[in-house]
Amino acid sequence: MLVGWAAALNDAAAQTNSAAAAKYFSPPDESLYLRGRFVYQRNCVACHGEAGDGSGPMGLTALPRPRNFRAGIFKYRSTPSGALPTDDDLFRTVTQGIPGTAMPFFSEILTERDRRAVVQYVKTFSRKWRAPDNFAAPVTIPEPPAWFTDDAQSARRVESGGKLFAITCAGCHGANGDGKGEAAAALEDFWGRKLVPADLRRPWIHSGHEPTDIYKVLVTGLNGTPMASFADTTTEQQRWELVAYIESLRRESAEKARTGGK
Ligand code: HEC
Numbered sequence: 001m002l003v004g005w006a007a008a009l010n011d012a013a014a015q016t017n018s019a020a021a022a023k024y025f026s027p028p029d030e031s032l033y034l035r036g037r038f039v040y041q042r043n044c045v046a047c048h049g050e051a052g053d054g055s056g057p058m059g060l061t062a063l064p065r066p067r068n069f070r071a072g073i074f075k076y077r078s079t080p081s082g083a084l085p086t087d088d089d090l091f092r093t094v095t096q097g098i099p100g101t102a103m104p105f106f107s108e109i110l111t112e113r114d115r116r117a118v119v120q121y122v123k124t125f126s127r128k129w130r131a132p133d134n135f136a137a138p139v140t141i142p143e144p145p146a147w148f149t150d151d152a153q154s155a156r157r158v159e160s161g162g163k164l165f166a167i168t169c170a171g172c173h174g175a176n177g178d179g180k181g182e183a184a185a186a187l188e189d190f191w192g193r194k195l196v197p198a199d200l201r202r203p204w205i206h207s208g209h210e211p212t213d214i215y216k217v218l219v220t221g222l223n224g225t226p227m228a229s230f231a232d233t234t235t236e237q238q239r240w241e242l243v244a245y246i247e248s249l250r251r252e253s254a255e256k257a258r259t260g261g262k
């Protein structure tokens with residue numbers, strides 16, 4: 001039990017947090033419900049299922065499996081660990097798809113209005129979207145620092161990034177980023193399915209291929225997976241060094257593919 005000023009401070013903090021979250025509260029827009037359902041039934045049911053539980057017939061053999069929307073847990077967000085995504089995050093996923101998975105892109109199949117409507121419909125599958133506390137402000141993604149595009153300077157940063165990677169990430173992602181670290185085989189997602197760490201040498205990672213996309217993963221984490229947020233355990237500089245290291249792995253692997261080397 002907290003007493004006196006400590007309790008008062010705690011209440012004040014809780015109120016500030018709720019007030020801040022309430023600003024981003026975005027429950028399903030009922031006016032788009034019917035259109036959203038129509039779009040969902042024609043384009044999404046085959047994988048995500050009538051009830052939004054990810055059990056559509058076309059998704060049964062996909063790895064990763066189509067998202068079960070009923071838990072209200074989303075991987076690809078601009079918001080902090082644990083929070084719901086913004087409407088724009090979901091819109092981006094539906095528009096661009098998720099490269100390297102069965103999730104298609106709908107930029108050419110659906111109008112912008114239909115993509116916005118289906119996003120609102122997806123939000124009706126979980127009660128989490130009715131509670132303001134589950135929302136949060138998007139995190140700020142800074143521009144890459146000047147050294148990022150300077151070969152001479154970035155070589156040194158890649159080296160520091162590599163050292164930090166060996167300590168913090170290699171246990172899951174493997175020393176060379178191939179996704180085969182010691183802990184990898186035992187990892188599962190929230191839904192109890194085996195989940196392998198990303199092979200970071202591949203040209204596409206699910207969140208996108210820009211350095212800022214990789215940076216974003218490090219500050220948001222992927223909800224529902226063992227890939228946690230490193231927002232509190234790394235500095236901004238360390239995160240860019242990690243991104244620089246991952247970029248170097250990707251360049252190396254693209255070069256090998258181009259020259260046919262092993
Ligand atoms: C061919 C199968 C398929 C179809 C069709 C499909 N999806 Fe997906 N979707 C997936 C898979 C697989 C994933 C999981 C990817 C992952 O975990 O990285 C996914 C994930 C998602 C996510 C979750 C992203 C996150 O942040 O966790 C959303 C939102 C989504 N799909 C929306 C839709 C909507 C809306 C439609 C219809 C317009 C649709 N999907 C159609 C296979 C499909």
Ligand code: HEC
Pocket residue numbers: 064075165168169170171172173183187195196197198200205206207208214217218222225226227228230242
């Ligand atoms: C506890 C194990 C674990 C640790 C530690 C870990 N990761 Fe991950 N990481 C994962 C898993 C599992 C995935 C795949 C998630 C998925 O596909 O849904 C992943 C995915 C990623 C992705 C790809 C995201 C995407 O959108 O596809 C990046 C980038 C990444 N990790 C970077 C890192 C970096 C950098 C570190 C160290 C600071 C790190 N990870 C530490 C388990 C881990």
